[in-house]
Amino acid sequence: MSVTFSLGMQRAFGEGWRGAIRPLVRDYIDRLADEVGSPPSIERAQALTQRLPVTLRIEGPLVQWQSGPDLDDLPPLPPPPLLLPPEHRRHMAHGPGPGADAPDHPNHPGRRTWMVRQTADGHTLTFGVDVRSFVRQPQMVGWITLAVLLTLTGLAYALVRRLFKPLDDIAAGASRYGQGDFSQPIPVRRADELGELAQRVNHMATDLSGMLDAKRALLLAISHELRSPLTRARLNAELVEEGAARDALLRDLGEMRDLITDLLESERLARRHQALNLEPIDWAGLLQQAVQACATPDTVHVSHSGEAPAWQGDRTRLALLLRNLIDNALRHGAGAPVEVHAAWSAQALTLTVRDHGPGVTPEQLAHLAEPFYRTDAARGRSTGGVGLGLHLCRLVAEAHGGTLQFAQAEPGLKVIVTLPLSGPQTAGHASA
Structure with missing residues (x-):
């Protein structure tokens, strides 16, 4: 979400916003040049720079003026072709292309778009417009919105994990019970439907554990009780005269003894942590x-x-x-x-x-x-x-x-x- 939002912001407030506002700024600069006049009026230029967030430098045969000392280091721009008619030269901007913006001089704070206009009497008007100020505020709002969205997403994730924590406990408890481990009950964290479900599963596990213990106890008791009669029967069989009947009886008694031994051993090993x-x-x-x-x-x-x-x-x-x-x-x-x-x-x-x-x-x-x-x-x-x-x-x-x-x-x-x-x-x- 962050990457998608960032790319969208860059597209919208970078290339998209600049592309949308550049024609408006060019038209506005043309109107400002008309307001300065020909020959340029210093009084109107001063009023214009005080009223609007623009800088202005005037160079020509009659007027040499700039709106502030921060324009001293501005590199000179080549004049437009003088062979063009005034109405064409008037709309010509210097730099990468007509009306194109260029980054500010390193000594100037911020970034400005420089646009040059040529008056009919040969004066060059260099306007500096801080177009970035139109973009900074929407970008700031966008980043704040992204931060709020990420914060809300994190809070929502934490809330969902908290809501589903009882389900994780129930799943882990069911897995333990399925393996025969009834020593640790499922923790009951809440008093809602999930908490009631955990209690019901715990009651079921208690019942199952009791039934299994009763079955094991009964089987062990029967096995232990059968050992003594089998031992006595085998001793009595040893006293019978040798023959096929005696051998068959001893063999059957031996199988019964092995069966009881296997039953006892299986019940011992079936207990967890034997x-x-x-x-x-x-x-x-x-x-x-x-x-x-x-x-x-x-x-x-x-x-x-x-x-x-x-x-x-x-x-x-x-x-x-x-x-x-x-x-x-x-x-x-x-x-x-x-x-x-x-x-x-x-x-x-x-x-x-x-x-x-x-x-x-x-x-x-x-x-x-x-x-x-x-x-x-x-x-x-x-x-x-x-x-x-x-x-x-x-x-x-x-x-x-x-x-x-x-x-x-x-x-x-x-x-x-x-x-x-x-x-x-x-x-x-x-x-x-």
Whole structure:
């Protein structure tokens, strides 16, 4: 707005205004020359310069006069062609062209337009008109108007920002609530509709937080209560005679124990700012242990790129992450080898686990890390667990400040885990 206004001002009060006023000034100077007379009258010239904001210098064979001493340094202007008739010479101005204005002499304050008229008896009348005075006042008014407009615009912007500040607070609060952080309510800044909306969102967040806490408490209580009967059932099963029935019973009890353990771990990791047991991690050794724990370690190929930097994490949960990813790849890899690649950079560790199985559909890809999600609609036990393995992997990665993503490998599925080297250290996690 400032640039547009400035260019418009320059155009209007510079070239436009001068172009409009110059013909009027020329005609007016002609009338002033007629008033001075021929031969020039000093009395009329004095009265004219006292009455009007003009300066005048008269040079000729009979009269030599100027309106003030400030015209002493005015450079002489060449006389107009004497061969022209008087009525033509009378309207001739010297300088860049007929009637053109020229800047004032350096010793003269301000800027003037000099116009020369030739009388019939050979006298030269040099008029100095301060045309800039006609432009200064409109320009001053224009600049003042621009300053007022900018001030009002700034005040309006500040007022609008103040009016919409509650909406920013509500948007930030909704984002926090969506991520499961209910610790900081939305500030209620005003007692109007926006303030009432903030209060309603806070009440909704309080209700949601209470329901989630009740659900977690119920799940944890049930899981804890089931552990003791399962332990006793497993001890009793150990006393049964060896055979297929005993092995099936122990296997089912083991799966129920693993399910309860996974449920407890998922609820712990789902809590924001879940504490981690941070310690230095030897990634090469951790990967080797995860591979050795597999039923068929010879089908897992491990590769590295880059040098592993010093990094701290939760060893138990990272081992759970690696074990679940490798087990999932082996289960769905159709007997083909599983590829595990660890790449280190200055910012993060990128862990890629790929199988060569049939893969999943694009619709299933977005739901793989959801709890209890199974690609097998029949949910047969022979095709996988209960759907908590990849969900736990995502929770472990997020607890360390990282991400877990899935991609089609063609053939097979690729799981990419990115763990920033500053993740858990800057997340405010403490020792559990």
